[in-house]
Amino acid sequence: MENDKKILFSAIQPSGIPTIANYIGAIRNWLRLQDEYNCIYSIADLHCLTVEREPKDLREKSLELLALYIACGVDPQKTCLFMQSHVPAHAELTWILNTITYPGELSRMTQFKDKSRKHAQNVNMGLMDYPVLMASDILLYNTAVVPIGEDQKQHLELARDLAVRFNNKYGETFSVPEPIIPKVGARIMSLQDPLHKMSKSDANENGFISLSDDKDAVMRKFKRAVTDSGSEIRFAEDKPGVSNLLSIYSAFSGKSIAEAEKEFAGVGYGEFKLAVAEAVESVLSGIREKKKQLLADRAYLDGIMTEGAETARRLSGRMLSKVYRKVGLYTPKRDK
Ligand code: ATP
Ligand code: LTN
Numbered sequence: 001m002e003n004d005k006k007i008l009f010s011a012i013q014p015s016g017i018p019t020i021a022n023y024i025g026a027i028r029n030w031l032r033l034q035d036e037y038n039c040i041y042s043i044a045d046l047h048c049l050t051v052e053r054e055p056k057d058l059r060e061k062s063l064e065l066l067a068l069y070i071a072c073g074v075d076p077q078k079t080c081l082f083m084q085s086h087v088p089a090h091a092e093l094t095w096i097l098n099t100i101t102y103p104g105e106l107s108r109m110t111q112f113k114d115k116s117r118k119h120a121q122n123v124n125m126g127l128m129d130y131p132v133l134m135a136s137d138i139l140l141y142n143t144a145v146v147p148i149g150e151d152q153k154q155h156l157e158l159a160r161d162l163a164v165r166f167n168n169k170y171g172e173t174f175s176v177p178e179p180i181i182p183k184v185g186a187r188i189m190s191l192q193d194p195l196h197k198m199s200k201s202d203a204n205e206n207g208f209i210s211l212s213d214d215k216d217a218v219m220r221k222f223k224r225a226v227t228d229s230g231s232e233i234r235f236a237e238d239k240p241g242v243s244n245l246l247s248i249y250s251a252f253s254g255k256s257i258a259e260a261e262k263e264f265a266g267v268g269y270g271e272f273k274l275a276v277a278e279a280v281e282s283v284l285s286g287i288r289e290k291k292k293q294l295l296a297d298r299a300y301l302d303g304i305m306t307e308g309a310e311t312a313r314r315l316s317g318r319m320l321s322k323v324y325r326k327v328g329l330y331t332p333k334r335d336k
Contacts, residue, residue, distance in 0.1 A: 001038050001311065001315070005036070005037055005038045006038070006145065007038050007039075007040065007141050007143045007144055007145075008030075008037035008038065008039045008143065008144065008146070008147065009039075009040045009137065009141050009146055010026060010039075010042075010146055010147050011041065011042035011044040011084065011137055012027075012043065012044060012065060013043075013044045013047045014043055014044070014045055014061040014062040015048050015051070015200060015201050016061065016201050016210070017064065017065075017068070017200060017210040017211055018065065018200060018211050019198055019208040019210050020188065020198070020208070020209045020210075020211070020248060020251075020280060020284075021149070021185075021197065021198035021199070021200075021208065022211075023072065023211060024182070024185035024188055024247070024251040025149030025182060025185060025186055025188060026147055026148060027069070028185075028251065029147040029180060029182055030074060031072065031073045031074065033145075033147065033180070034074070034078055034079060035078070037145065038080075039074075039078065039079040039080070040080045040082075040141055040143075041069060041074060041081050041082075042081075042082055042083070042084045042312075043062055043065050043066060043069075043081075043082070044134075045058065045085045046084045046085050046090065046133060050124065050126040050130050051115065051122065051201075052119065052122055062083060063301060064212075064291070064295065066304065066305060067291045067295045067301060068211055068212075068291055070290070071287045071288075071290035071291035071294060072287055076304045080308045080311045080312055081305060082305055082308035082309040083305055083309065084137065086305065086309035086312070086313075087309055087312045087313050087316055089136075089140055089313070089316035089317060089319070089320040090136050090140065090316070092320055093136035093139065093316075093320055094129065094133045094136045096323055096327060097132050097135055097139075097162050098129065098132055100162060100166060100169065101158075103128075105158060106128045106131060107128065109130075109131055109154055109155070110151075110154055111131075111151065111154070111155070112127060112130070112131075115127055130155075131154075131155040131159075132158075132162070134152075134158075134159065135158055135159035135162045135163075138156075138177050139159060139174045139175075141312075141315055142174075142175045142319070143175060143177045144177060144178065145177065145179070145180050146159075146177050146178070146180065147180040147181075148179055148180070148181060149181065149182075149186050149187060149188075150181055150186040150187040153179060153181060156177065156179045159177060160177060163175070163177070164176060166323075171326060173322060173323060173326055184247055184250050184251065185248070185250070185251045188244060188247060188248060189244040190202060190204075191207055191221055191225040191244075192204055192206050192225075192226055193207065193226065194226060194241040194243075195240060206224055209221055209222075209280060209284075211284060211287055211291075212288060212291065215281055215285065218277055218281045218284060219274075219277050221277075222245075222273045222277035222280070223274070223277070225245060226241045227241040227242055227245070227269045227273075228240065228241045228242050231268065233261060233265070233267060233272050234246075234261050235247075235261060242269075242272075246261065248276055248280065249275065249276045249279055252276075252279040252280050252282075252283050253279045
């Protein structure tokens with residue numbers, strides 16, 4: 001990290017195995033930007049506690065997510081990979097930022113409203129404060145850019161607002177981050193309900209393809225994917241199912257939407273869905289294999305995250321000290 005490249009920060013919650021939507025919306029962009037930026041990728045395990053979790057499952061999923069980052073092509077030599085809970089500054093900065101955040105800003109967040117509905121029996125303060133923890137993740141590292149899917153745009157807006165608000169109140173401290181949202185695939189929809197986003201925690205497993213699904217599951221789920229009336233394969237608002245499949249195909253084949261439309265002109269839905277499934281499977285088979293190898297070497301993964309946490313603690317510690325100084329928390333002289 002000792003060069004003058006700008007910082008890129010992103011994270012995913014270990015709330016399940018990432019889906020092809022997480023891959024298209026976020027991870028694929030991470031790979032593209034690895035050389036251009038100093039990249040920091042976290043596993044947002046503290047965020048994960050905002051909804052009910054089985055502790056054992058959370059632990060396993062966290063390690064699996066690290067393996068998946070690497071299996072997808074994130075290079076641990078070039079990037080900093082760590083678990084959010086291993087770096088205390090994230091929770092500490094959250095407290096400070098809470099003091100300049102208003103409840104109304106958080107209660108009107110789309111994700112908060114969705115998740116409050118979905119987890120009505122457990123609407124806790126953490127769920128509401130989620131975007132402030134996310135702002136801390138980002139602001140601790142002087143982050144310039146944050147690759148995310150469309151659904152996180154509102155949270156990034158808050159991170160920007162809080163950076164500016166803090167800077168105005170206490171003097172220049174935080175960089176104001178920019179989102180990077182993909183042009184195609186920023187919002188991949190459920191295969192069963194193309195009006196709702198694909199989500200790794202969907203109760204209906206046929207709605208998503210996880211990066212660990214085997215070939216049979218990939219083929220079966222695409223075969224069952226909901227399409228639209230008519231038979232034309234084109235990208236259009238009145239064809240949400242087909243448009244979604246075209247976006248997925250485009251992301252996995254590297255072809256543009258226009259090229260894909262041309263390729264499938266006159267082709268039936270069945271054949272089209274098979275082609276999408278094959279394009280996805282050809283990438284997933286490699287990821288599955290690599291993940292399996294990585295998970296067999298736990299010491300290697302533990303080593304990566306230990307090293308990552310050390311780097312992240314060093315970088316975030318500097319920013320947190322600055323923040324503590326700015327807001328007026330007392331520091332004894334010999335601590336300097
Ligand atoms: P959960 O179901 O647990 O809320 P999720 O599948 O929505 O999880 P997150 O961990 O919240 O996934 O998101 C990880 C990254 O993937 C974020 O950058 C997010 O914007 C992106 N992402 C999530 N869902 C989609 C989607 N349907 N299409 C494109 N990108 C997405
Ligand atoms: N809230 C994000 C995960 C996340 C994140 C971040 C993304 C936590 N901290 C910082 C970008 C930057 C989500 O995808 N649900």
